Amino acid sequence: MPLLWLLIALQSMQTVALKRFEVVRVNPDQMTHMPKSLQALFVDPVPSAEPVDTLDQAAARAGFTPRLPKSSNKPEFGVSDSIHGEATISSSELNAALNDAKASNTAVPQNWDNMKIAIQQGQGILADYGDFLITQAPPMTFSAPSTVPLDRFLEVVFRIVGVSAPDAAALRQKFASNPAAFFPIPVRYNMDIHEVRLNSGPGLLLQNGDKVGQLALAWSSADRSYFLTGFLTEAQVIEIANSIPNN
Secondary structure: OOHHHHHHHHHOEEEEEEOOEEEEEEOHHHHOOOOHHHHHHOOOOOOOEEEEOOHHHHHHHHOOOOOOOOOOOOOEEEEEOOEEEEEEOOHHHHHHHHHHOOOOOOOOOHHHOOOEEEEEEOOEEEEEOOOEEEEEEOOEEEEEEOOOOHHHHHHHHHHHOOOOHHHHHHHHHHHHHOOOEEEEEEOOOOEEEEEEEEOOEEEEEEEEOOOOOOEEEEEEOOOOEEEEEEOOOHHHHHHHHHOOOOO
16 A cells, blocks of 8 residues: 555544443344354453452553552452454445344445454453452443444444334434444343442443343543443442542
8 A cells, every 4th residue: 555545544543542431132933033243342351350369460561550449359360461453344234234233214325345443452451359249441442434434333232132212212312422342232131220429430330121230330431441241239239439539
């Protein structure tokens, strides 16, 4: 590629930080319509972590010092790998997937073809306190050429996995005004999902509808994303999250 065209391509990239979390309810049967080329963009909120012996080792490996909650338990630490999920858009594949999903009034323009999109996140630190664990990492970022509006691309993905046209449009508008990382959860699960207020801002709480089992809390600060899960009450996870220093 000539240098001039390379510089133009680099300058036309868009990258957004995903500092908000939201759940999208999906139809598992329709998840099979998703092109394999896009599967690299879906990541686990609690990735596997390699154990390390001390806090200092975790900080040296990850490149930052973790902010830890108040607890009488001594945590065990692990370091998770950085995330780099990349996919090349195939307009024909996406349009075929939309057709298979019977998602009318949505189409992928030809100029998206062969464009690359990527999800990235730096290494993270996991702290396991026994009755709960917490992961933290730099905020995730979502990148694509400026010719591929990220909100419109996500609307296409939502339609493919079974989200209705009105709901997909609403999620698109919310992403455009305040970009979010999405957790796909099958519609068959009865879930209690709601926003809670933390000292650092809003957080997303997820729990089984019957209030039995683990619950999870996801939130972000200016330079860090957190995911906390354990066999705790809502009041307990909020207290733990609020005990973490903001900087």
